[in-house]
Amino acid sequence: MSGGGAFFDQFIEDYFSECDEHLAAARRVLFALESASADALPPPPLHDLLRSLHTLKGLSGMVGDACAEQVAHALEDALRSAERVGVGAVTEPEFLDALFAGVDAIERCVAAHRAGDPPPDVDALVASLARRTVKLDAPALHSASDDVTVPASRPSAGIVHRFEFVPSMALAARGVGVDAVRARLRALGTLLDAKPRVVAGGVAFDFWVAVPTDVQPDASWTDDGLRWTIDDTIVAEADVVDGAGELPSPERTHTPPESPAAPAGVAPSASVVRVDLGRLDDVMRLVGDLVVSRARLDDVVREAGTTNAGKLLDIVAETNAAMERQLRQLRESVTRIRLVQVGETFERLRFAARDAIRESGKRVRLVFAGQQTEIDKVVVDRMLEPLLHLVRNAVSHGIESADERVAAGKPPEGVLSLRATASGDRIRIVVEDDGAGVDADAVAHRARARGLAIGDGPLAGDQLLDVLCAPGFSTRDAADRTSGRGVGMDVVRAAVRALSGTLSVESERGRGTAFTIELPFTLMILDALLVEVGGQQMAVPQPALREILRVDVSSIVSFEHNDIVRYRDGVLPIVHLARLFGFGTSAAAACYLLVVGSEAAPIGLRVDRLVGLREIVVQPVADPLVAMPGVAGATDLGNGRVSLILDTPALLRLAEEERDARAAARLTGAAADTRHPSHGTPR
Amino acid sequence: MRTILVVDDSPTMRRMIMASLRELSDVEFDQASSGLEAIERLAVSPVDLVVLDLNMPDVHGLEVLRFVRSHDRFRTLPVVVLTTRSDEESRRTALGEGATRYLTKPFQPAALAPEIRSLLDAG
DSSP: OOSOHHHHGGGHHHHHHHHHHHHHHHHHHHHHHHHHHHTTOOOOOOHHHHHHHHHHHHHHHHHTOHHHHHHHHHHHHHHHHHHHHOHHHHHOHHHHHHHHHHHHHHHHHHHHHHHTOOOOOOHHHHHHHHHHOOOOSSOOSSOGGGSOOOOSSOOSSOEEEEEEEOOOHHHHHTTOOHHHHHHHHHHHSEEEEEEEEEETTEEEEEEEEEEOTTOOOOHHHHHTTEEEEEOTTSOSSTTHHHHHTTSOOTTOOOOOOOOOOOOTTOOGGGGOOOOOHHHHHHHHHHHHHHHHHHHHHHHHHHHHHTTTOTHHHHHHHHHHHHHHHHHHHHHHHHHHHTEEETHHHHHHHHHHHHHHHHHHTOOEEEEEEOTTOEEEHHHHHHHHHHHHHHHHHIIIIISOOHHHHHHTTSOSSEEEEEEEEEETTEEEEEEEEOSSOOOHHHHHHHHHHTTOOOOSSOOOHHHHHHHHTOTTTOOOSHHHHHHTOOSSHHHHHHHHHHTTOEEEEEEETTTEEEEEEEEESOOSEEEEEEEEETTEEEEEEGGGOOEEEEEEGGGOEEETTEEEEEETTEEEEEEEHHHHHTOOOOOOSEEEEEEEEOSSSEEEEEESEEEEEEEEEOBOOOOTTTOOTTEEEEEEOSSSOEEEEEOHHHHHHHHHHHHHHHHHHHHHTOOOOSSOGGGOOOO | OEEEEEEOSOHHHHHHHHHHTTTSTTEEEEEESSHHHHHHHHHHSOOSEEEEOSSOSSSOHHHHHHHHHHSGGGTTOOEEEEESOOOHHHHHHHHHTTOSEEEESSOOHHHHHHHHHHHHHHO
16 A cells, blocks of 8 residues: 555546556457467567556555555566466467456456445465466566567568667757657567667667568658668568668668758657546636637627717627637537547457356357447446446346257357447447347246236337336346346446437347447537527527428317427327426417438427527536426526426326327227326426 | 656556655656657667656567666666565566665655655766
8 A cells, every 4th residue: 555545536537547558458459369369379578568568556655546556566567477377378269268357357456446435355266376376586677578679470571770879959849759750660570679889979779670572761751860771680571672772771861950840740649638528618618618708609699780980790600700710619629539439448348258258158259330430438437347247147137058059050150240320419239139139028028927018919119119118017036038138228228328329129039139329429518509489598409400391270170188280291299398397388370390210100399489599518417496307407508497398208208108108098998188297297 | 957757658547656756956857658768768868767668559668677788878877766566586687687776666756855855966
């Protein structure tokens, strides 16, 4: 323990985020080791993994996470020891399992520390790792893996160049430093060695890089203080003569001019800045405030326009327009900073799936697509648990055993695919397996046995999902396992809904199951249509709108307590918002219908008047008196008025539940009450 | 104003070290995330003391130490090794290569500053 507990609390978020990075890096190396082991190839270099473990150990010690420190320490020792024994010891399957278990344990330790939970019991694991650690006479301060050495697998073709870099203040000011140069050289070929050297008046760095024959540095390299020669004392492969003609002249020497040019070609890793999410939130809030201020300016300009203030007003209006554009760009830039690629989350899922696969004894291949899809860090972090759940469920309950699959005429190996795609302001993540599919009849049978209200027809789509996600249904028992799904699905759906997302399911018996999660890729600022309902302004997120219709009130038909209107080839059910929220109803002869929902099942939200499009900042409604179904949050319109933001997915659900309640009431012959009492909807 | 070069491949660890030394007056910090970068910083800007981690990418802390000690300009530069390696062998090796002090992580924030202060004052 550091004894500096409270002092180091200020770094706890840094600690968690650096742990995330090192754990992700460690997982990548473990998978590379595993596939090298499977294909009997030489293992990848271990220095990065060792360094990750070493850093995890050091940082965990500083923040008093003794659990993570202990496991990282045991893992590092075991790995160093195995490395000294020989390559075979590292890729031995049992040892690999121990490594996987160790990294998993560190992750659990860190998660427990983060949640303030008691740490997991890691004693047995640490003891088993210690048994694998061969005690050597003297601890090597500087093990083989700490060096950059000629890798075991030499570059297939290429020439070894010796690059010389002389750092200077001027180059450093341009962001050209030795780390950036090293990153650039790594992108060029295989970095074989790096050594500092004292030269007159300072230091020079020599890098030996095996460069493919078809690649050569361009002139910008000399601008960045690099000189290069062929080092023919080292031969990467026999092919040197063939490539010699393509090389820059060995005698060529350059004096780096003091060019103001940006450091070209610096590898991305050198330009990554880690930003605390809290600080980004501050920036987002400021952007939000700016949006509100500009909206106020907008109102003033509009009002002043009616007083004919002339040229001065034109200038203000122009400035206002420019500000709007700049704000939009600023908003987009800030939003982009928050985005991370979903691929990293997929890698973590691969890790969890590996455990589930081994436990189940099944053969499952994981397939990823769309790893580059970007999503808000906050959103993706909160989606990790639900996705883990879906992946584990798919492995344990979805995909069949190899024998069952062969008997069903399928290949013995099941496929679990994770796909991410972005469309507009939403991101879609699909978790699909080619397993047995949900046994809808068994699910329906069990649902009825438990007294869940379902119709007589076959269960599918949303209704199937409703049953799978019913809290009473989602228990871990044998019947659930054989029915194909249903473990913790209520938790999954709740997490998705909490992020204004939607969860859907498609399943075909014998063919497999696909769960689709749709999420907003960011949550803070939205384009919305402001509307007036019973004298109140409300905001509807623009991406939710399919169409806006202006209809005569006389064309609305009331049919068994349902308001409907002719729409395309059928009818459009209407949700009368004023009635739903208990506002006064308008006496106007015409109204507007905002068409939302899916193409197959749209609904029309009835409003009195359209006010206009606005950028709005979403503030969650914290006041329980204000919180109500159908309302996603509130927004400050900048004129001191607060407008409620409609939650269209919730309204769609409400409409559907009402329809079902009425249908049920019709069947029982009871008077069709218009609303399910449990909603607590104000009237 | 004196400059302390903090060398560690973990950005969080560098921040922790700098925060622990914040109480020292008249001190500013320079940072390096690798052994190569440490040598570069030493070459291009004046440094009065180095806090050096050992396990780092490409060029190990011990190599940095050897390099520094082989260079006339840095022969007397105080280098404080701050590492998670707490065994006696590692300590002896580092001190033998010319480390001025050998401290281990986890460290007490309140104990680090006086140690560094005394070295700065002695220089």
